[in-house]
Amino acid sequence: MTCSPFAFDMFIRPQLSPALTQFVQWHHLWYVAAYAATVLSVLPAFAWRRADRPIAVTAHWLAAAYVVVAGIVGAWLVSAPRLAMLANDRRSLVAVLAASVALLWIAAIDHCIAVTERPGCVRAAENGTTERRLLSAAIGSTVFVCCVHAVRAASVVPGAFPARGVLVAALWGGAAVLACFVALHTWLAFVAAIASATRSARTCEYALALLSLAFAIAEFLRRVVCPPLSIDRATAAALASAAGVTVAAVWSGVSLRRRDAADAGGGIDLLLTPMISRGTAAVALVVTAAASLALLRSVERMDWDFVLQKSIVLVEWACVFGVMLRLVPSRDEVRRWSAITSLGPAVVVSAVLFWAPWPAGVTNHAFVNEIAFRVASAAAVNEPDPDPDYFQFLQRHTDIGPGASSTIPIVKRFAAEGFVFRNAFTRYGATRLSVPAIWSGGPMLRHLKLTSFDRINALEKLVASDSYRVAINDFTVRPYLRSTTPVTDLDPTVLSADTDLCQNVGSLERYLDQSAGDRRPVLTYLSPMNVHTVNTIDRGRRSLDGDYPGFYAPYASRLRRLDRCFGEFVDYLKQRGSYDDSIIVVTSDHGDSLGEDGRWGHAVWLYPEHVRVPLMVHVPSRLRAAVTTDLSRVAFTTDITPTLYGLLGHTLREAGPLFGSPLFVARGAALPSRRRASYLLMSSYGGSYGLLRQNGRSLFVSDAIQRRESAFDLASPPAAQSIALTDDRRRVNSLIRRELESLDAFYGFRP
Amino acid sequence: MASIRIFNTFAAVCVIAVTFAQMGSRHRSDGASDVCLTLADTEPVHTPKPLTTLERCHAERPADADIAADLGAAYEAAGALDRAEGAYADAVQSDPDYADVQIRLAHLLLNRRAVDEARAHVEAALRVQPNRQPLLDLLRQTEHVE
Numbered sequence A: 001m002t003c004s005p006f007a008f009d010m011f012i013r014p015q016l017s018p019a020l021t022q023f024v025q026w027h028h029l030w031y032v033a034a035y036a037a038t039v040l041s042v043l044p045a046f047a048w049r050r051a052d053r054p055i056a057v058t059a060h061w062l063a064a065a066y067v068v069v070a071g072i073v074g075a076w077l078v079s080a081p082r083l084a085m086l087a088n089d090r091r092s093l094v095a096v097l098a099a100s101v102a103l104l105w106i107a108a109i110d111h112c113i114a115v116t117e118r119p120g121c122v123r124a125a126e127n128g129t130t131e132r133r134l135l136s137a138a139i140g141s142t143v144f145v146c147c148v149h150a151v152r153a154a155s156v157v158p159g160a161f162p163a164r165g166v167l168v169a170a171l172w173g174g175a176a177v178l179a180c181f182v183a184l185h186t187w188l189a190f191v192a193a194i195a196s197a198t199r200s201a202r203t204c205e206y207a208l209a210l211l212s213l214a215f216a217i218a219e220f221l222r223r224v225v226c227p228p229l230s231i232d233r234a235t236a237a238a239l240a241s242a243a244g245v246t247v248a249a250v251w252s253g254v255s256l257r258r259r260d261a262a263d264a265g266g267g268i269d270l271l272l273t274p275m276i277s278r279g280t281a282a283v284a285l286v287v288t289a290a291a292s293l294a295l296l297r298s299v300e301r302m303d304w305d306f307v308l309q310k311s312i313v314l315v316e317w318a319c320v321f322g323v324m325l326r327l328v329p330s331r332d333e334v335r336r337w338s339a340i341t342s343l344g345p346a347v348v349v350s351a352v353l354f355w356a357p358w359p360a361g362v363t364n365h366a367f368v369n370e371i372a373f374r375v376a377s378a379a380a381v382n383e384p385d386p387d388p389d390y391f392q393f394l395q396r397h398t399d400i401g402p403g404a405s406s407t408i409p410i411v412k413r414f415a416a417e418g419f420v421f422r423n424a425f426t427r428y429g430a431t432r433l434s435v436p437a438i439w440s441g442g443p444m445l446r447h448l449k450l451t452s453f454d455r456i457n458a459l460e461k462l463v464a465s466d467s468y469r470v471a472i473n474d475f476t477v478r479p480y481l482r483s484t485t486p487v488t489d490l491d492p493t494v495l496s497a498d499t500d501l502c503q504n505v506g507s508l509e510r511y512l513d514q515s516a517g518d519r520r521p522v523l524t525y526l527s528p529m530n531v532h533t534v535n536t537i538d539r540g541r542r543s544l545d546g547d548y549p550g551f552y553a554p555y556a557s558r559l560r561r562l563d564r565c566f567g568e569f570v571d572y573l574k575q576r577g578s579y580d581d582s583i584i585v586v587t588s589d590h591g592d593s594l595g596e597d598g599r600w601g602h603a604v605w606l607y608p609e610h611v612r613v614p615l616m617v618h619v620p621s622r623l624r625a626a627v628t629t630d631l632s633r634v635a636f637t638t639d640i641t642p643t644l645y646g647l648l649g650h651t652l653r654e655a656g657p658l659f660g661s662p663l664f665v666a667r668g669a670a671l672p673s674r675r676r677a678s679y680l681l682m683s684s685y686g687g688s689y690g691l692l693r694q695n696g697r698s699l700f701v702s703d704a705i706q707r708r709e710s711a712f713d714l715a716s717p718p719a720a721q722s723i724a725l726t727d728d729r730r731r732v733n734s735l736i737r738r739e740l741e742s743l744d745a746f747y748g749f750r751p
Numbered sequence B: 001m002a003s004i005r006i007f008n009t010f011a012a013v014c015v016i017a018v019t020f021a022q023m024g025s026r027h028r029s030d031g032a033s034d035v036c037l038t039l040a041d042t043e044p045v046h047t048p049k050p051l052t053t054l055e056r057c058h059a060e061r062p063a064d065a066d067i068a069a070d071l072g073a074a075y076e077a078a079g080a081l082d083r084a085e086g087a088y089a090d091a092v093q094s095d096p097d098y099a100d101v102q103i104r105l106a107h108l109l110l111n112r113r114a115v116d117e118a119r120a121h122v123e124a125a126l127r128v129q130p131n132r133q134p135l136l137d138l139l140r141q142t143e144h145v146e
Helices: A007-013 A019-024 A027-041 A043-048 A054-079 A091-115 A131-156 A164-196 A201-225 A233-256 A267-272 A276-298 A307-327 A337-354 A372-378 A388-397 A409-417 A432-441 A450-455 A456-464 A501-514 A532-539 A553-576 A637-647 A729-748 B001-025 B034-040 B053-060 B065-077 B081-094 B099-111 B115-128 B133-145
Strands: A469-473 A488-491 A522-526 A584-587 A616-617 A680-681 A689-695 A700-701 A708-715
Touching: A019 A027, A019 A091, A019 A409, A019 A637, A027 A054, A027 A091, A043 A054, A043 A091, A054 A091, A091 A233, A091 B065, A131 A164, A131 A276, A131 A337, A164 A201, A164 A267, A164 A337, A164 A372, A164 B001, A201 A233, A201 A267, A201 A307, A233 A267, A267 A307, A276 A307, A276 A432, A276 A469, A307 A372, A337 B001, A409 A553, A409 A584, A432 A450, A432 A469, A456 A637, A469 B081, A469 B099, A488 B034, A501 A553, A532 A553, A584 A637, A616 A637, A680 A729, A680 B053, A689 A729, A700 A729, A729 B065, B034 B053, B065 B081, B065 B099, B065 B133, B081 B099, B099 B115, B099 B133
Parallel strands: A469 A488, A469 A522
Antiparallel strands: A584 A616, A680 A689, A689 A700, A700 A708
8 A cells, every 4th residue: 555655655654554563663574473374384395305306305305495585584574574664655665565476485385395295286187167066056146146146135125115116226236246246257268168178177267267267356456456446457457467477376375285175076176165074164154244244344334435345245255155156066077968058057157137127217216225235237238438538538647414403403593593505515525635725725736735825725815925923733735824814723632533522612712712812813623523424423423412314313413512612602703792703614625425225435536515505604693784695506615715815805706617606695686696507526535526506406426446437416316316317318428538638737637 | 978068068058158148138128219318418408309209209208397397388389388388397396406597487377466486486596596687587577566
């Protein structure tokens, strides 16, 4: 992850994952333990220095060299643990590749030992794996996986059975899973067929299956794991290739050293099936399912773009397939029926997927959002790129409530006294761009270095122009404020994830009391993390004060606490006589998923729940009497700074749709219409771009990571917002492209 | 026999690959025509919108408030005030917060002395655009007409 600037800044530097931090802290001890275990595993080779067979002598010298070199590396790491010193530079990539060398070395020794101890481990039998067994394993795996995950999916869509829509979605999910396993069966049958034409069928079958495994692992890493971590394509290709070859080689070494290697059927059996009895295999299936479900449950709320969950599901499928292959007995079969067992399933699957009358939108059904069905459906439905280089174009730009009023009565009263913008959005899906955009009042470029942020920090310029002093608790923009700006840091020793509005307002009140003699106006900016996913999902996951029926209690309870502290601050301002002399803005820099379609947090996504934000503004009565607004007009957090300029008497020129504009105008005027305009939205951390249209009713998202597009009708209830794509998508893609090119032109950026 | 087996399995691989490649187009449904969707995204002053096209698009997308508003404006320009009133009413039914159309509808209603209805639409517009002077003037106008 250190190879990716984004992953380094997001996960490594702030030590977001305690488990990862612990591993890095003690990695030298883990290395010593692994070193000891691997030395034990290669012990047999030490006795072969003068063996008759060259392969044995080779194994001896490889093992001896490994003990020496790896031992020196271990001593070096113990003397000065290096992993914690890695930064986001090329050394990280070199470290990963160097670690691969050690594993490949072990794999080479294992191969030499296996061939020495059991010469027939690969060549023993001439019969390869048959299509019938592969097909039986594929069908059995499909049934098992579908049963396990249908139970899990049903728990996500409660009380929906036996509704017809859910049954159809379940059938689609099952068909997609079947397609995946039949595709696996078909490829392995092809491998076995090629091998059967050679003189050493088992050896050839084993080698081809091993190459296929290496390729599959590499492709999974390159297409699924690396893109959400914003690892550039060249580095992703290098890492994925190294990892694929390494994992396959290590697995091959372990497989060949099995006691029953010579008896393990065909080459595919040798590679994939466990060396256990059939009874144990049946138990292993149950254990695999239980372990998979437990792991999925433990990671689902802290996952990043479903990377961990997809990995767990694919490992589960591989284990299930291997165990199923073990359960299917080998017997002589009539080869001439191979056409049926190889071509037949492919034709049946194609007919079911392509010709069956699946209803539109079945792939978006809540049932299909269960991770196993989601993976299968995404694999089966391969959306063609609307424009050959459109997603590449997006990736080149990427290298950088309603119903809660009962929970927040204070904010509700505040809203009644002020202006509530019902159609408010953020233009950026997460903090890294959304917070600077609030201050700049304009577009942010992912590649923009925040060290030059002061040039576009419009809010700081207003502070300087109008002689404001600043009281702030923020970790995103604060480091980039000018030294000449009079700033007081509130609660500076509190870590970002621990920032609490209650503590912040207490500190603010003390600051205001202590500086009562200072007549300068104050700009206060607070960005507490009370309801951030790090506190509502990752930590605790407990409600602070009981249940909140219909709401996610850990979030709702913390929101209620925020509301109480905000109310205390408003009361303080009223007592001080400052309330009606203050402009107060309550908003959020972005939203979060709380289990919608299995999503938690915000990651690299742009879904409706990420881009909709609250926006409430209290304006002093003397200003309120002089202005009007349009509360249903689409509003953005980038409008906040221009609004402050306008309310404080400054005139702004129209800067175009990329920029914010004042939310208030003089009573006799009208706000420029935004109903027909299109507005570019961007993920802060990944290659997701959206277009908001029709006054905030329509959201179209192009995800260059998953290479898919989504459309949403935001006027519909949350559960029904996802809609089918239309033929309008090409025009929308061109609009997104045009907006990005405008952004590039503004910054003089060339991707 | 081996070559037949290779052929069969290779054919199966091709069938699966083609199926997966074509599934995307199978699950993409046709929607409204490009013309109507483009119409909804275009300000009426920028592009003239023929009445027949607006009528067709309104029939295709009855819930689209902007198309209904444009249709009402076209009817009004053509002197078909009854039809304009109907189109504006469709627009505010789809989007009750469409203040500009509430105002246009209020003017039409006021012209034919439907004062109470006109006042209701002005008040609806004021809830969205509070304190706006032209709306307050229009509200006073409804009181004078009475």
